[in-house]
Amino acid sequence: MPVEINPALVRHIAELARLELDDQLIQRLASDLAEILAYVERLDELDTESVQPMAHALDLTDVFADDVPGPCLERQEALANAPKKDGEFFLVPAVL
Amino acid sequence: MWQERSAIEWLRWLAEGRVSAVELVDAAFQAIERTDSRVRAFLHLRPEQARVEARSIDERRRRGEELGLLAGLPIAVKDVLCVRGEPTTCGSRMLAEFRPPYDATVIERLRAAGAVLVGKTNLDEFAMGSSTENSAFFPTRNPWDLSRVPGGSSGGAAACLAAGQVPLSVGTDTGGSIRQPAAFCGVVGLKPTYGRVSRYGLVAYASSLDQVGPMARTAEDVALLLSVLAGHDPRDSTSAPVAAEAYHQGLDAPLGRLRIGVIREHFESGLSPSIAGAVRQALDVLAQMGAELVEVTMPHSPYAIAAYYLVAPCEASSNLARYDGMHYGLRCDESLPAGDGNEGRQDASRLVRVYRASRSQGFGLEVKRRIMLGTFALSAGYQDRYYVKALRVRRLIRADYERAFERVDVLAGPTTPSTAFRFGEKLADPLAMYLEDLFTVGANLAGVPALSLPCGFDENGLPIGLQLQAPWFREKRLLQLAHQFQQRTDWHKRRPAL
Known part of the structure; x- marks a missing residue:
């Protein structure tokens, strides 16, 4: 059974994704997501109960790097792309 | 016409002193000047820096210094790779003003090899798309028919080659983004094995699938560029600790009686008759070259798109959470x-x-759509049903490849189900656009190398691509086969009338 994708669910997802969507886009995405999810339902035809999930194509595990200090960005370089800064810090809206 | 020669031929001319790096870079900018107002392959050009770099290569050559593998060759790079202090927009308004504080590893490698970066090519926003219509700035046009898309997301990277603007180009491929535009534009593109090329400094879309790869007009040039790009990088923990090869050497070596698997499922549904015909003819050429054709079945390939369009958006929704303003x-x-x-x-x-x-x-519409899809598929109550289910099917798809490669050395089939489509044709229907990737996403999910090369034209004069896939880290075999195919065919020598 496909999940029913209604505007309330789309608004909830937008909230989680930190996106602001107008009503028109809510409707549009509700219908797009419904179509895509109806298509991916075909995965249910496959019995995967005994199949391990595969998150990665190569069998690389526990890649360690030596714990040695290397060069890092100068403060001004790190701040160069900040939309708001005061010369020393990133400026962000008050959190509390 | 300067674009008649391959990168390998120009290297010979450079070494013999018959042409200078400055002359080559000037020729590239002249070709861009002449054609790019129509094609629009480039988002940014860097004529001054490129000339300075070319002049320095020429001086070093005059002094008899040892030069890198690409010394003096103009190259284009997809605008999703970080170049220190220069625009790196990913085709997005989000990064319109972004100037990275460091070079991607592949940019460092290109610089060390003496390549001359002429500019950054257009793409679908954050590499999400199959037409380059999702670029926030402008669409790129297909040099073979300006009313059609060049494919995507590496649309600019393929179009600049077809238009004869540069001999070498770097793209990225998450679900077909090198191979599909290569097919649409009649050029060669290789998605290497996952982990073969460093992703350090590649702006992430779907990290378990993204791979940087070489594009050019001949397989030999693609091999040359891969020799520079490939190699282990400690700064990318998913980079494979496997030695790179001199991929451009020994391309003529006899392949013996290579067993080539023809994927039955790729000829079954939705394939355009002209593509089926051209690919069958290409298979005949491979057979004449001494290969043995074997039909193979990849029973889970009809599920690849469904698995891909869950895995990739899930990873994207997580990766793009970093854009917080x-x-x-x-x-x-x-x-x-x-x-x-x-x-x-x-x-x-x-x-x-x-x-x-x-x-x-x-963010533009397609990026929002994928963030929403991924956020949903990872959200409480749905994660097992969608994301984890897709990961289980991903293992079945890899097992199909493992089984096939027990029997055959290479897999062959069409790169795309149709040739280049018109602007707007698939924009309103995201699923129709996703199905463009029907034959290409399997290689990304399984991690194997895959290459597209020109193998004919359809009734509208549009290029058709042949896809060759090999086992993990067998790029050399793909490049040898593609190169030897190009010794017997001339599809790659045709040029659009621009």
Whole structure:
């Protein structure tokens, strides 16, 4: 059974994704997501109960790097792309 | 015509002193000047820096210094790879003003090899798309027919080659983004094995699938460029600790009686008859070259798109959470006007309102769609049903490849189900656009190398691509086969009338 994708669910997802969507886009995405999810339902035809999930194509595990200090960005370089800064810090809206 | 020669031939001319790096870079900018107002392959050009770099290569050559493998050759790079201090927009308004503080590893490698970067090529926003129509700035046009798309997401990277602007180009491929535009534009493109080329400094879309790869007009040039790009990089923990090869050497070596598997499922549904015919003819050529054709079945390939369009958006929704308007990228302090869609926004903290406004104005529609799809498929109550299910099917798809490669050395089939489509044709229907990737996503899910090369033209004169896939880290075998195919065919020598 496909999940029913209604505007309330789309608004909830937008909230989680930190996106602001107008009503028109809510409707549009509700219908797009419904179509895509109806298509991916075909995965249910496959019995995967005994199949391990595969998150990665190569069998690389526990890649360690030596714990040695290397060069890092100068403060001004790190701040160069900040939309708001005061010369020393990133400026962000008050959190509390 | 300067674009008649391959990169390998130009290297010989450079070594013999018959042409200079400055002359080559000038020729590239002349070709761009002549054609790019129509093709629009480039987002940014760097004529001054490129000439300075070319002049320095020429001087070093005059002094008899040892030079890198690409010394003096003009190259284009997809605008999703970080170049220190220069625009790196990813085709997004979000990064319109972004100037990375460092070079991607592949950029470092290109610089060390003496390649001359002429500019950054256009793409679908954050590499999400199959037509380059999702670029926030402008669409790129197919040099073979300006009313059609060049494919995507590496549309600019393929179009600049077909238009004869540069001999070498770097693209990226998450679900077919090198191979599909290569097929649409009649050039050669290789997606290497996952982990073969460093992703350090590649702006992430779907990290378990993304791979940087070489594009050119001949397989030999693609091999040359791969020799520079490939190699282990400690700064990318997913980079494979496997020695790179001199891929451009020994391309003529006899392949013996290579067993080539023809994927039955790729000829079954939705394949255009002209593509089926051209690919069958290409298979005949491979057979004449001494290969043995074997039909193979990849029973889970009809599920690859469904698995891919869950895995990739899930990873994208996580990766793109970094765009918060604080450290870099677009920041908007003003919310959209209040409306039914924005209830709750007054309750949110100002911080959250800035996040939402910045992301909503910075991202385009397709990026939002994939973030929404991925966020949904990872959300409480749905994760097992969608994301984890897709990961289980991903293992079945890899097992199909393992089984096939027990029997055959290479897999062959069409790169795309249709040739280049018209602007707007698939824009309204995201699923129709996703199905463009039907034959290409399997290689990304399984991690194997895959290459597209020209093998004919359809009734409208549009290029057709042959896809060759090999076992993990067998890029050399693909390149030898493609090169030897190109010794017997001339599809790759045809040029669009621009």
